[in-house]
Amino acid sequence: MLHDIDSRDSRLRSAFEFLESKNFKRALAEINKILRKSPNYTAANALKALTMLRMAKYQEACQLMDNVVEEIPTRKGTLNIMSTFYRELNREEKMLKFLIDAVEKHPDAEELLQCLFFMRVRKCEFDAQQAVARQLNQRFPMNKTHHIWTAVSTMLQGEKDPELARRMFLPLSQRMLEKALSEGLFDSHVDLQLYLSILKRNNNFETAINVLTEKNLIESINAKDYNHDYSRELLELNAHLQRWDDVIRISSDLLQSDADEWVAWSLLMRCTFDGDMTTEPSRNRMKQTEVLVKKYRKQNPKCRGPLLAHIDFVGNIVQRNLEYPNIDEAFCKDLIKTFFDKFSSRLICAMDIAYVIPVLLPDEKRRKAFVASILKQATVKSPNAADADYQDAIYRHVCAYRIARTNGVKVEIRHLLETYGRIAQSNVDTLAEATGKINLTDATKKTQNGGGTDNASITDMLPQDGLLLLAVSELLDPLKLDSVKDSSAPVTAKSDEHQLGLLLLATYWLHSIGLRESPANHFMRLRLTALLSSAAGLCCSTIQLKVMEPLDLKQLLLTSLGHMVITPGPHLTIWSHTRPVTAKKLESNKSTPSSDSPDSQSGMENADLADFYHMLTERTRLMISESEEWLVGAYKQRTYTQIRDFCQFLHKLRHADSGLLAKTETIYRKVLVLPNSFDEALETLGDASLQVTSIKELLGEIVDCRDFTVVPEFTWREQNPVNQLDTFNHEKNWLRFRLDMVDLFGACAKLVMRSVVKIELLASFSPNSAATAPQPEAEGVDNAAPKNAQELTAAITSLGYNLPSVNSLHFKYNDLLLTPDTIFATPPPLPKTSILAFYHYGPFGETLRACLKLLSSLVLQVDGNPGKAPEADNEKLMQDISSPLESMLGDEKMASKFSLPAAPLTTTGDSSSLEHHPGAILVGLGVAVETLSMAILFLSALVSMLRPRRYAHPPTVKQGKKKSAKGQASQSSTVPREHCALAAHLDSFAVNLHCQTAKKTGVSRTAIASPGRRLVRMVCCRGYTYYPGRLCR
Template structure:
């Protein structure tokens, strides 16, 4: 009773600390913990809770020391261990969580609870070998199947993650197989998850026959989580074994149960043509009426598909598309193989397509269904084919003879499909300018008419007539790309703004609007559009390319910080979130999902977008957050950039962009191809490499200009070097190597053939590489980096004997100033011309923003050069005073440096003047004279759109001016 009373007292005393932590009142939690510890010094749970409160109060070091003090006592109380676990997880120190449970297990080796916690701690760390050992220890303590298979899965993960394929195939997987076989022989396998793990092990070893025996045996009966899962696994294994007759029969049987499964049709046809190519002939048994019939001839396959179509027609219910699509797929494959005789038995392509249109033309998916098969049509009959389809959609008015507008959504969807097919077949390319404009007006009119069918829809639903407006926009955009008329661009934006007003949840409208506003150089309206789409989670990676890179490029620097941070937050949370999913998979036995989750995590970690966002954010932080060399060093320490080590795994980078998100009705010759996507990704990697080299070069300059590290406060590289007894990194050599890498990379990029201009709306955005190279920014930066290397060399050289080095520095100063003057003169073009018709030049704004960025980076490097030169000047002055010799010659480098800094200030002031003029120039533009369709003028004012553009330009100029002003103040403080 006394012991129980002690526990009750402790719980009662700890309760106020828990309550304060739950209320996020960390200060009170610390006070309550101190109060408890004054009364009961040995209550280590209070210390653990206090460590949590300290950590949440941003007192990380104190929290770490206090938690370490608690952990040193090797607690085994559940409450203390849980508090320590929470503390270490919030510190992202999973290794320490594992350590406290290791100590607990040593004290209580038979504790199932401690062992399971230790296993999950190893899961978080990815320590598969230790997981295996802990799982077996758990099974010995508590002989339960899940624990045994945790250990087996840990062995499988060792096999999947090892780089030694031989080790995987010869040791890990056979060991896992033997362990599961033992359970199978003892009839101890109980759950489907255990059977699926067994199959995974066999399939990883390519033991498909053994896996098949498992599936068809007693264990296969446990595969019940999905309909027809056992049969499906058999069919998949027959494919792997290339047992085409059985695969064909199995997929045929599956299609009898679900004739709408498209993937099964694809496998069925693949197996069929393997049989045909191998000359397989059916036996008498195969020709029977059994469900396991092998359709090994084309005629049998045609008959089977036709039966599915007939069965579907007999049902009288809502028709399923699968059999009708399968018929067209079979016809296409036979045509491609040159088997025209068999193809004729199915029918003419036009007839099948027409039949499909009649049955499913009222569905929004009809166009995408038909698109792969219209290539079978004779090009000479395209127009006739579309005209025939339109007879099922257009209803002539009895009085006027004109074509009336559709009376219901179904008729409207049929017409949308017809227009889409006409564009996809290239018929709209043959239209005259007048006919094309008439078509756009007709589509716009039909869009307005179709809005009545969506009156009762929720605001989150998309209007059924939205495709009309999207097609009109695609047609008009193609005209804009040829003519580059500003009026057309404004007309497109007005059309889409009107579309967003009537269908506020249509993401297609908003994504295209973002692209069009970017074409005008206006980022400000894009932020609201993007925010309204509520892009979340994985979409930050797949759709972020639409938007993120332009915030910096167009000078919206403050929003860029929050945008990049929000996107990076998703990536940084990825590891933590996926780890929880892996733990859940272990707990609930979903072993086959664990490799998928880990693969997903790795794909996100290797995302090109992730690396690009991180590099851009770090460069932006240096530009915006630093006003002196000390701040630069602090920021560098926080970022932990290693100049000599490239952290980006270039060969493994993944292109996670979703380039199919926008609808497209383009003809085949103008479709976005895999080659276009690969070329775009290559250019993105080139731009990222250049930016990464610049960032690492800046880091090398900062490290190079600093004294030796003290108290372990500087770069981890120097700490590691001193700890391992290695020579410290020579950052001057590193920077020289990086300058060479930049020059080599630029030469490679310049030597490549110019890329095809992707003018499609659904095409990927271009990088800033062309503007960057045209503006000679790489010359400016490599020259100033070289100056930093040479100034650093002066530290170890007698100034009186460094004439050659000083001359080299002077030449680089001269090169920089001449290049800067040339760039400023070449950018003398105004950002807009207020004439009639008016024009806006977004590339000028982009060039100005890049020049401000380059000048800011040069200022930061110059300030670090000042840090290196100042002690030299002080030493020289001291010697001069000591010798009292006024004739001592002051090295020319100091005067050259002063002249260079003064010139940079002058250039900066000129650039600042250019930016302040943007407001005047952009305000003078009058868009009222633009040639805009009167119908669009009535809907949304062109002036309203222009005001958004104008405000965006003003924000761009204002933010870049402010950053430039800050760096000019830094330059003015640089005095030797």
């Protein structure tokens, strides 16, 4: 805030400094000292209001700021303080209203208009922003900054409609900047680069080249600003226009100063192989490019760029089946071998050539033989710590193994682990367990005694880490050979128990070996996080959160990698305590040397998934606020070329999928999981409905921010880019499903509350008056009720989102998780049965449909003829509500296609007794909890409807009055009161409803048990053990 201080408010500097350092009492004392001398000092009063707001004195702060607003200040310093005040109060709409009204009263106040402009900038309201910029430019034409603001705002108006931008907004902003250029208003390279960016978006490359080659203009701007070389921009523009002579000339000049300038190489290759390659000019281009490549290879033998460019050049020729002298298979092999020999000691080497080898050597058999020879030559000698090139030898081993695995050459896990074991000598015994030769006794003792703590200070990755990562990848996704010559090759599908064993072994290698040797290796940590994920791996979110803490995910990483924790499913229900959401554990993200230790149970018990959801939501909000400040700063500092990037970044942050999913899951849990009764849910429904509406508005432009390429996966599989689209569509449908469920419950609540009034009116109907016509004021309600009930019955159908059906004959809970060979895929596919399809077709959907059917039936009954008893069988509908969940969690006699399997017998010696993945069973139990919670809310809603709360819980004073009135009435009359047929029918069903809920829950008839207490009874029937906060087998 200090940088926004007006020079006229320098007296407040000390108060600002105390406020920024959070010393609010000293700041308030300084402000009061100034106000004693100048009580009408508007800026001081505004700063005092902000200070009191940060001291949590909201009422006094708002009252003081209201007094400031009444004075209609127009100075920049006061307006900045007011803007900060209302932004922290989350009442920016009030500040916006003040600015609009103030501008109407003071249209010539420049600082007031600028503040309004920046308010529009923060919210990316481009049309309103352009209108204010135009007003500033018209009223203050001498300020050239306003002219640029108008051009930039006009350009941004086309962000939401590219076609309209191409036809109108971009040409208009181009003409504005051309006028500024002709008037000599360009005095910095930022102004010129803004003009160039618009010319390129309008495909006016010729004009852009003419501007950059105008010597007087460039020299004038260099004299006013700084010297800048536009060679790269000229190269790109000439490449667009296919001006080969200029491209080769500028590329040569750039490469002369830096042979690794890959921008020049890539544009040169693009122009070389563009168009019909059978013509004479195309062959001349290839010859010129080859001469240039060989020239810089000879001049810079140690540079990677020229050799990579040569590989790219040859690859283009081979891929297009062009005839070119001296380029054959032997030449390609020699080129690959040369690059490997020179640069295999660099980490980037495998990424450079692993995926281009199939292009250079299309014959699979000969390619594999060649890669195998490279692997054999590189690994024939183990790295020796006494050698001078010890680390280079390790990197060479890792590079060779990565290239081999990528190109389909079998890599033995035994060799990887033996090499890793020789290098990481402290864990040789532990690693040898994989070969079946050495036991784990010594290593286990070392782990229990705090072994590996000497490595806690390591802050960089170790060279041998790549070997262990490759071993984990090969363990989970081994190469499938065409012929089964190797006895270790898989010939049959792995059993579920075998797959679980692979996951556990891979987790052990990474958690207890890799991260102990190299705690700073974030690749290992992210791999371990994927294995512990609730959506794909072992479903150990508590340990997963502890593993992620040292990553200290912030800013974009939290948005792009949050999908590893925040995924569709009942995970927040499973891994969160039933307490108010706080962010005290994960907010600090402070790691400790023993944070990964399996024995540090005290820290794990405190990790809560709800904390992580809250942390991501809060940090996303802070990122949005900071990005808005960056955007405003870009205008103030005149860095106009970054404005469009900032706007796009802001749009992605506001519509990021991970942030919307975290908010949605939190709302759903607050409304439909945590409440134990209809009354509790109603208290949360008001705020939740507003948030749901806000999220649904953002959902239309949701952005996929998930990043699956952070950890390079050297795999022989071809990655399927369709997977990312499928999983993203599933995520969007899941968000709509959760939000629609909250809205659906809100609609049901409205029907319930309206039916309560009607049921109370039934008390005034007697058998003799039942046939009388309804009162006129109730006719509108009666006509609308059947329509709402029918819509309610059909609402669940729209929640299916055209999902594929679940194969009930072959369904297994393991199908809800990914198989081990797909966990590290980039991106991973959907599991065999998506969680959304299981919700829709499984017990949750069946229970929901039954609840809606019963509720709509009762609503229609209430709206029917009071003198006639309904024919609907409410008891059968009640049974339909309880049947799906009871068959899911009941005994063997009530088993259904979605029944959870019984817990395995731990006393048996049969090694194949574990047939079901515990993580999948945990997901099933989470679905059961949410199903039970939802059913209880609907049943308690029916209780509220059939037994109004003012009768169920009357005040003590009223109870006494009613008893005395009842005694007097009994003395005066002994005739019993008769009720109409509908009232009697509803009373009978209400009694049965109370009896059934009391019988099933084991509590009093006037209450419904919490979801956890009922679930515990049902779960114990299936052989599971319940502990506070978790369910175990």
